[in-house]
Each structure stands twice: as structure tokens, then as C-alpha cells.
Amino acid sequence: MAVDTGRPVVRAADASSVRGRGHHDGKNPGGKRPGRLRRSLSTHWYAWCMVAPVVAVIGLIVGYPLVRGIYLSTTDANEANVERHIGVNHIPATYESVGLDNYTAILSDGVFWDRLGWTVVWTVSCVALSFALGLALATMLNRRLAGRSWYRMALILPWAVPAFVSVFTWRLLFNEKNGILNQILAGGGIDAIPWLNDPTWAKLSVITVNVWLGVPFMLVAMLGGLQSIPGELYEAAEMDGANAWQRFRHITLPGLRTVSSTVVLISGIWTFNMFPVIFLLTRGGPGDATEILVTYAYRLSFVVSPRDFSGSAAWGVLILLLLSFFAVIYRRALRKQGEVW
Amino acid sequence: MTPVTTTAKTELAAPARKFRPRGERGPLASVVLHVTLLVASAVAVLPPLWLLVTSFKPKSEAFSTELVKDFTLGNYDHVLNDTYFLGWLGNSLLVVGLTTVIGVFISATTGYAVSRFKFPGMRPLMWLLLITQMFPMAVLIVPLYNLLASLGLLNQPVGLIITYLTIAVPFCAWMMKGYFDTVPVEIDEAGRVDGLNPFGTFWRLILPLAKPGLAVTGFYSFITGWAEVAYASAFMTGEENLTLAGGLQTFVNQYTSDWGSLTAAAVIVAVPAAVIFGFAQRHLVSGLTAGATKS
Numbered sequence: 001m002a003v004d005t006g007r008p009v010v011r012a013a014d015a016s017s018v019r020g021r022g023h024h025d026g027k028n029p030g031g032k033r034p035g036r037l038r039r040s041l042s043t044h045w046y047a048w049c050m051v052a053p054v055v056a057v058i059g060l061i062v063g064y065p066l067v068r069g070i071y072l073s074t075t076d077a078n079e080a081n082v083e084r085h086i087g088v089n090h091i092p093a094t095y096e097s098v099g100l101d102n103y104t105a106i107l108s109d110g111v112f113w114d115r116l117g118w119t120v121v122w123t124v125s126c127v128a129l130s131f132a133l134g135l136a137l138a139t140m141l142n143r144r145l146a147g148r149s150w151y152r153m154a155l156i157l158p159w160a161v162p163a164f165v166s167v168f169t170w171r172l173l174f175n176e177k178n179g180i181l182n183q184i185l186a187g188g189g190i191d192a193i194p195w196l197n198d199p200t201w202a203k204l205s206v207i208t209v210n211v212w213l214g215v216p217f218m219l220v221a222m223l224g225g226l227q228s229i230p231g232e233l234y235e236a237a238e239m240d241g242a243n244a245w246q247r248f249r250h251i252t253l254p255g256l257r258t259v260s261s262t263v264v265l266i267s268g269i270w271t272f273n274m275f276p277v278i279f280l281l282t283r284g285g286p287g288d289a290t291e292i293l294v295t296y297a298y299r300l301s302f303v304v305s306p307r308d309f310s311g312s313a314a315w316g317v318l319i320l321l322l323l324s325f326f327a328v329i330y331r332r333a334l335r336k337q338g339e340v341w
Numbered sequence: 342m343t344p345v346t347t348t349a350k351t352e353l354a355a356p357a358r359k360f361r362p363r364g365e366r367g368p369l370a371s372v373v374l375h376v377t378l379l380v381a382s383a384v385a386v387l388p389p390l391w392l393l394v395t396s397f398k399p400k401s402e403a404f405s406t407e408l409v410k411d412f413t414l415g416n417y418d419h420v421l422n423d424t425y426f427l428g429w430l431g432n433s434l435l436v437v438g439l440t441t442v443i444g445v446f447i448s449a450t451t452g453y454a455v456s457r458f459k460f461p462g463m464r465p466l467m468w469l470l471l472i473t474q475m476f477p478m479a480v481l482i483v484p485l486y487n488l489l490a491s492l493g494l495l496n497q498p499v500g501l502i503i504t505y506l507t508i509a510v511p512f513c514a515w516m517m518k519g520y521f522d523t524v525p526v527e528i529d530e531a532g533r534v535d536g537l538n539p540f541g542t543f544w545r546l547i548l549p550l551a552k553p554g555l556a557v558t559g560f561y562s563f564i565t566g567w568a569e570v571a572y573a574s575a576f577m578t579g580e581e582n583l584t585l586a587g588g589l590q591t592f593v594n595q596y597t598s599d600w601g602s603l604t605a606a607a608v609i610v611a612v613p614a615a616v617i618f619g620f621a622q623r624h625l626v627s628g629l630t631a632g633a634t635k636s
Contacts, residue, residue: 044461046539050454051466053447054510061507062473065484072484082487137381140374153619154382160618161389162568164586165607168593169392172600178404180391212384220622269475276570280590301483302575309483316481323475330471 073102073313079306095310102314111288111296112318119292122207123271129211131264134218139252141219142226152223159216167280170209171196174281196282199289206290210277214267225259226252261333269326293319389611396604404600416605425580426606429588432577436498436584437566440505444562445555448510452517453543457529473511481507482575489576496582504572509562516561520554521547560621567614585610 077095106112141152158166173179174195182192195205229251237247273294278284284291284299291299297319301312366374399413420426451470455463485504486495494500524547532542548555570586577583580591589610592603 044458047454047458047460048462049540050450050543051462054451054514055466055469057447057503057506057510058469058473061485061488061503062476062481065481065488068484068487069481133381137378140378145374145378151378151382154386156385156622157389157615158385160615160622161611162564162614164568164570164589165392165611166388168589168603168607169388171593172395172604173388173391175404180404183404212388216385273475276568276586279570279574298482298571298575301486312483316483320476324472326475327472330475 069313069316072310073317074099075310076101077309077313078311079309082309098310102310103318106311106314106318112315115288115291115293115296116322118203118290119272122203122210122292123268125207126210126214126271126274127264127268129207130214130218130267131260133211133215135222135256135260137215137219138222138226139248142223155219156216158212159220163213164276164280166213167209167277170205170212171281174205197286199286202282202286202290206278206281209281210271210274213277214271217267218263221259221263222256225256228259229255265326265330265333269323269330272323272326293322392604392611393608395600396608398601400599400601416601417609420602420605420609424602424606425583425588426609428581429583429585430609432498432582433567433584433586436501436505437563439498439502440509440566441559441562443502444506444509444513445559447506448513448558449517449548449551449555450543451510451514452519453521453547455514456518456521457526458539470511470514473507474515482571485572486575495576496578500576501572501584504576505562505566505569508569509565512565513558513562516558517551517554520551520557524550557621560617564614564618 074097075095076098077093081094083091083093137155141148141155145151161169173181176182176192176194176197179195181195185191185193194201196202233251233255234247237251242250272292274292275294275298278290278292278295279298282290284295288296288299293315297312297315300308300315396416397412397414399411399415451466454460455467489495489500489504492500494503528546528550529542532546533539537545568586573584573587574590577587580588583591585606589603589606592599592606
């Protein structure tokens with residue numbers, strides 16, 4: 001398995017860190033000397049001190065709201081019946097528990113499944129397209145080439161510009177009446193395309209923009225991966241008479257396995273949760289055609305009137321359940337790469 | 342085999358191609374390669390370029406297709422002097438700056454602890470960090486809104502800073518763990534032997550060695566906060582309290598569409614970010630993937 005370049009390094013690093021932990025880890029089962037015990041206690045005390053701030057922040061800002069969100073999802077809370085202050089008057093909360101009614105309502109209603117279907121299409125197509133484009137461009141750049149660094153700089157630019165700025169730019173380009181894209185089409189005698197106002201075109205447009213935003217990350221990651229494949233492998237393959245496609249198929253692709261599985265997983269999670277692109281480009285519209293799960297939950301609690309807090313929380317819990325699949329897969333991928341914990 | 346090499350460049354005939362030296366392309370392949378890359382680069386560069394071009398056009402001509410029409414700096418003047426832009430910029434810098442500083446520090450200590458020590462509660466903590474990374478904000482946004490409202494932190498930078506910490510810290514802690522794993526443990530041991538306690542080892546020996554990792558982590562927190570839209574739109578109201586992501590939305594919405602101001606503001610926001618990015622990007626990906634996989 002000489003091509004699996006990432007592995008040996010990982011093993012080595014792992015071995016050393018395990019060894020290192022052994023030194024600091026005061027826990028020894030048969031330890032009789034009192035100094036050992038004391039040292040172990042103090043070591044753990046230090047470790048706990050170091051992680052305390054993070055645990056506190058996560059516990060307060062993620063833990064509490066999460067518990068509260070799960071609770072809200074079993075009530076009928078909305079804008080009209082939650083606790084609130086109007087001037088000096090304090091109006092207590094009047095919402096009550098409705099058990100799992102929110103969930104049954106969501107799951108038996110078509111909207112959730114529609115949104116889920118579109119979210120899956122959106123995630124898969126965005127990740128697949130940007131991965132394919134990123135890999136193709138990286139393969140092209142990974143050779144001696146005039147102007148290589150210029151190409152690289154140009155291709156990375158979409159990543160360098162803050163995403164919300166790029167999204168506004170695309171809205172400018174997509175503008176139906178006056179946008180540059182439609183003016184170019186008009187120059188060619190083609191009718192204006194309702195980029196963001198027709199359900200199908202809007203879906204294509206948001207995917208286009210997200211792929212445009214996502215390719216640079218893939219490109220840079222893949223370039224890194226390609227450069228870690230030793231050149232000797234290609235020489236040897238060429239000596240054996242492998243053609244370009246065979247070299248790509250049997251050396252490049254296996255060599256990229258580690259990095260590409262990570263990158264695909266990370267960008268899958270990012271895309272699944274991608275709020276800004278859809279929210280800023282179409283606000284989920286037209287209608288709710290481009291609304292993914294995350295933006296729909298946001299719409300329920302902050303856009304529609306009256307704000308449906310409990311429904312939104314129930315959507316959130318369902319999204320979380322879906323995402324825990326990602327977590328399990330991710331964990332498995334990490335373990336395969338020798339991560340021990 | 343006879344060394345037939347130089348003719349390969351000029352002849353495209355099949356037999357000659359076989360003997361082209363390793364790593365050289367035929368002219369046709371070169372042309373295809375360059376054309377493809379040029380097209381891809383154009384697609385990547387044109388939208389930001391068009392943004393820049395539009396920002397120099399007068400308001401009424403925002404959609405003109407001409408490259409340069411009545412060049413003007415009026416949009417910049419308007420944005421800087423007649424809008425809340427500078428306030429938004431200040432808000433963003435305050436929120437994102439503090440998030441970065443606090444986030445880097447606490448994720449570094451956490452990353453160090455999980456990289457070096459084995460302690461009770463470590464496995465749950467790793468799971469917590471892993472899962473929090475992929476938390477959709479939709480689950481948290483409502484309860485968090487209520488929590489911040491009851492603490493009186495809505496419309497306050499502090500509320501947003503705490504919120505952003507939860508987005509940035511889990512990922513940064515992973516990245517820092519990956520980085521600390523590459524710092525030899527022998528250095529810690531030497532420090533301990535010389536009488537430093539774990540805090541001293543961390544602060545005096547490991548942290549200075551981890552500066553590149555810290556820079557990447559800081560940069561990651563910075564761009565995460567700089568580009569965050571959902572929480573900022575939900576928690577901050579009133580024009581003067583907005584951050585950049587929220588503020589820019591007020592230029593173009595269902596009531597007004599002031600593309601001139603939007604483009605000018607967008608350019609002012611994007612240029613510094615892009616420059617910093619240019620310096621950091623090389624380390625960013627290795628940081629991202631190393632933090633995630635430790636490869």
C-alpha cells in the first residue's frame with residue numbers, strides 16, 4: 001500500500017502522542033506509592049482547568065438552549081403566548097405542553113418531506129459538482145505550467161471575498177430586468193431568464209452560486225493532496241506502460257482518498273447547514289422553492305407572523321437528528337485514520 | 342532505445358508522440374489546458390470584478406453594461422459619510438475581534454489539554470466538540486434569542502460575541518489539537534523536568550511554538566464571524582446596532598435597491614478580508630484538514 005501516503009505519518013504521530021500521554025497519565029492501576037496518586041489528581045486538575053472555559057461556554061450557550069429548544073418543541077409556544085414585556089407590564093407565558101403533536105404534524109405534512117428532498121438534492125449536487133471541478137482544476141494546476149501562480153490566485157478569489165459580499169454580487173448579476181447576464185443574453189437575441197424568480201431557475205442559480213463559492217476550498221485541498229503523492233509512483237507506472245487515465249485512476253485517486261473523504265464530509269455538513277447563500281440570494285423564494293431545512297426553520301421563527309417558536313424548535317430537533325448521522329460517519333472516518341479516543 | 346526527443350515538439354504524428362520526454366506536453370494539450378484554465382479563472386474573477394466596476398458608476402447607471410461610464414467616487418463618499426456604514430464596521434470589528442481573541446485562547450487551552458492529557462471526561466468532550474461543530478443554528482436560534490432577551494443582551498455586542506464563540510470554538514479546538522499533536526512531546530517533558538508546571542509548559546514552551554497554528558485558528562474565527570449572517574440578522578435590530586452582514590442588507594431589500602451604495606460598501610468590506618486571506622490561505626487548508634483528520 002505504498003500509495004496510501006497519509007498513513008505512516010499518522011501512525012508515527014499517533015504513537016508518539018500515545019507515548020506522551022503515558023508519561024502524563026498518572027493513572028496506574030496497581031499504583032501503591034502515594035505520590036503517584038497525588039500527581040494524577042493534580043494532572044487531572046490542570047486538564048480540567050484548561051477545558052473549563054470551553055465546557056462552560058458550550059454548556060451555557062449550546063446546552064441550555066438545546067434543552068430548552070427540545071422542551072419548546074413539545075409545546076405550542078408562539079409569538080402570542082410566550083413571556084414578554086410590554087412597557088412595564090410583564091405578561092407571563094401561557095403556552096402549554098402538547099406532547100409530540102408538533103412532530104406528528106410536521107412528519108405527516110408534505111412540506112417537511114419536500115424541503116428534505118430539496119435539501120438532499122442541494123447538498124449532493126453542490127458537493128459533487130464542486131468536488132469534481134476542484135479535482136479537475138487541481139489536476140490541471142499540478143504540473144509545470146506558465147502562469148501557474150496567476151491561475152491559482154484567480155481561482156481562489158471566490159473564497160477570499162466574504163461570502164455575503166459574493167452573494168450580493170451574484171444578485172446584481174442575476175437581476176432579471178437589468179442584470180448583466182440577461183443583457184448579454186439579450187445581445188444574443190435570447191429572452192431574459194428569470195434567474196431568481198422561477199422555481200427551477202432559482203434552484204439552479206443557488207446551486208451555481210454555492211458551487212462557485214465552494215470550488216476554491218476543494219481546489220486548494222486537492223492541490224495539497226496531489227502534492228503529497230510521491231512522483232516516483234508516476235514514473236514507475238509510466239515505465240510499466242500505464243497511460244494517463246490509468247495513472248489517474250490507480251495512483252491519483254487512491255492517493256487522494258484520505259484528504260478527499262474528509263473534505264467531502266466537511267463540505268457536506270457546511271452545505272447542509274448553508275444559511276447565508278439561500279437566505280441572502282432568494283430568501284427561500286420564489287414561494288418556498290429554494291428553502292432548505294435550516295432556512296425554513298429560521299423562517300418559522302423569525303419571518304412568518306405569528307412567529308411559530310415551537311414548530312421551529314421541532315424542525316431544529318429533526319435537523320439535529322439528521323445531522324447526527326453525519327457525526328457517526330465522521331467519527332468512523334476518523335477512526336479509520338487512526339484517531340484514538 | 343534511440344533518444345528521439347526534440348522532434349516530438351514539432352510533430353504531432355502518432356509515432357513521434359510516443360517518445361515525447363516525460364512531463365512535456367504537445368502543443369495541442371497545452372492550448373486546451375490554458376484555455377480551460379483561462380475560462381475557469383474568468384468565471385472565478387468576473388463577479389468580484391464586476392462588483393468593483395459597478396461601485397465606480399453613478400447610482401443611476403448601476404446596471405449599465407459599459408465597463409467605465411462616468412467614473413465617480415460618489416458611492417464611496419455617500420457610504421462613508423451619509424450612512425451608518427462606519428458604525429457597522431466598528432460593530433463588526435468589535436464583535437469579530439473579541440471573538441477571535443477569546444476564541445483562540447480558550448480553544449488553544451482545550452486543544453492542548455485533549456492533545457496531551459488523558460483525563461476523565463475527555464471522550465465526552467471530544468464528542469461534544471465534534472457534534473457542536475455540525476450544529477445547525479436553527480435548533481439554537483430561538484432558545485438563544487429568548488435567553489439573550491431575558492439577560493438583556495439582545496442588540497448588545499456581548500450577546501453576539503458569546504454566540505459566535507460557540508460557532509468558532511469547537512472547530513478551532515479541533516484544529517489546535519491537530520496542531521499540538523505535531524509538536525513533539527519531548528519538549529513538554531523537558532519543561533516538566535526543568536520544573537515547570539503544566540500551565541507553565543503550555544504558556545512558555547508550547548504556545549510560542551504553536552504560533553502558526555494560532556494564526557490559522559485566529560484567521561478561521563475571524564472569517565467565520567466576519568461572514569456570519571443568521572444570528573446577526575436575528576439578534577441585532579435598529580440601524581446603528583447592525584454588523585456589516587446585516588447592514589449591507591438594508592441597501593437592497595424589498596423597499597429600496599441602492600446598488601451603488603451596496604457595491605461600494607461591499608468593496609470596502611471585501612478588500613481587507615481578501616488581502617489577509619491571501620497571506621493565510623496556504624496554511625488554512627492544512628489547518629482545516631489536519632484539525633479534522635490529523636493527517
